[in-house]
Amino acid sequence: MARAGGITNAVNVGIAVQADWENREFISHISLNVRRLFEFLVQFEASTKSKLASLNEKLDVLERQLELLEVQVGTASANPSLFTT
Amino acid sequence: MEMKCKPSSHENPKAEIEESIRFDKSLQELKELRSQLHNAADHCETTFLEAEQKKDVLENTKEYICRAVVTVIDHLGNVSANLECLLSQENEFTDAELRINGLKQRFLSCEQYAHQLALTKMRWSENFPRFHSRYLSSLPTLKRSSKEKQRDSENQSPSKIIDKHILGTEEDLPLFMYTHKPSLSKNSMSRSAKVDGQTNLAFVLPVRDGLPVLTKVPNPTFHFQGTPRVGRHRKSLYGSDILSLIRRTKRT
Numbered sequence: 001m002a003r004a005g006g007i008t009n010a011v012n013v014g015i016a017v018q019a020d021w022e023n024r025e026f027i028s029h030i031s032l033n034v035r036r037l038f039e040f041l042v043q044f045e046a047s048t049k050s051k052l053a054s055l056n057e058k059l060d061v062l063e064r065q066l067e068l069l070e071v072q073v074g075t076a077s078a079n080p081s082l083f084t085t
Numbered sequence: 086m087e088m089k090c091k092p093s094s095h096e097n098p099k100a101e102i103e104e105s106i107r108f109d110k111s112l113q114e115l116k117e118l119r120s121q122l123h124n125a126a127d128h129c130e131t132t133f134l135e136a137e138q139k140k141d142v143l144e145n146t147k148e149y150i151c152r153a154v155v156t157v158i159d160h161l162g163n164v165s166a167n168l169e170c171l172l173s174q175e176n177e178f179t180d181a182e183l184r185i186n187g188l189k190q191r192f193l194s195c196e197q198y199a200h201q202l203a204l205t206k207m208r209w210s211e212n213f214p215r216f217h218s219r220y221l222s223s224l225p226t227l228k229r230s231s232k233e234k235q236r237d238s239e240n241q242s243p244s245k246i247i248d249k250h251i252l253g254t255e256e257d258l259p260l261f262m263y264t265h266k267p268s269l270s271k272n273s274m275s276r277s278a279k280v281d282g283q284t285n286l287a288f289v290l291p292v293r294d295g296l297p298v299l300t301k302v303p304n305p306t307f308h309f310q311g312t313p314r315v316g317r318h319r320k321s322l323y324g325s326d327i328l329s330l331i332r333r334t335k336r337t
Contacts, residue, residue: 037154051172065185
């Protein structure tokens with residue numbers, strides 16, 4: 001009986017150790033996926049920032065060109081004698 | 086969850102508005118999922134602590150974690166795809182750039198037109214009155230009667246007289262038609278018009294060696310010729326005073 005109890009205990013310990021290893025494997029899988037998700041988020045942030053920066057630069061250029069055109073048109077309209085024959 | 090990115094959405098503003106609404110909706114769902122996951126984690130923890138069969142609770146929790154991670158990844162993919170779709174639509178920027186370039190081109194053409202107008206104002210007019218052949222006279226036909234000469238001398242303006250003084254012996258020069266010369270001044274034109282008394286008359290100038298002699302401008306300091314004489318006279322007076330003073334001193 002004692003031998004049977006010792007074997008049962010050993011089997012239980014083995015089952016517990018296996019379950020523990022399975023849990024560890026699951027946790028490692030989850031942590032790995034979370035890390036991948038984090039890495040994707042970092043890359044996405046970088047790419048989005050660069051795209052937004054380029055868009056902002058383009059908008060700045062367009063805004064400056066528009067301001068320049070406004071000033072030129074204002075100067076030309078303030079001096080209408082240039083276009084009178 | 087839909088992830089549609091229509092490339093031709095810049096042509097339809099309604100589609101663009103729908104895309105932005107979709108992005109906002111997916112972002113809001115992701116924010117709500119965070120609170121749901123927090124609540125689920127609390128529930129799993131309490132269930133695990135209170136349950137007798139902890140293995141079943143653990144398995145249920147594992148399964149829920151797997152589904153939650155998949156759901157989070159799905160939501161993140163949806164949000165990122167919508168944002169990417171919104172950012173990749175740069176056609177409007179190129180359209181705006183093209184419009185601005187067109188405006189620039191128009192303004193440059195207007196500027197060139199204005200410069201052209203200004204140049205035409207400064208340029209010699211092509212509609213300048215032409216000579217008629219009857220107003221052209223050769224050298225032998227210049228002989229006129231003394232009455233005509235007297236009448237002409239009476240009608241001439243003082244400036245014309247000054248020109249005659251300057252020209253000297255150039256009165257007998259033949260008159261030829263003076264064609265387009267932009268260097269002519271307006272004074273000469275008005276002078277000729279006054280002399281002839283008609284507006285449509287030809288502009289006749291005496292020409293020698295192919296060059297018009299009227300280009301010589303009369304001296305504007307003509308009226309100040311009397312002033313140096315006064316100075317000279319004063320100098321002579323001073324000189325005579327000094328001489329008389331010297332003579333007086335010699336006498337004494």
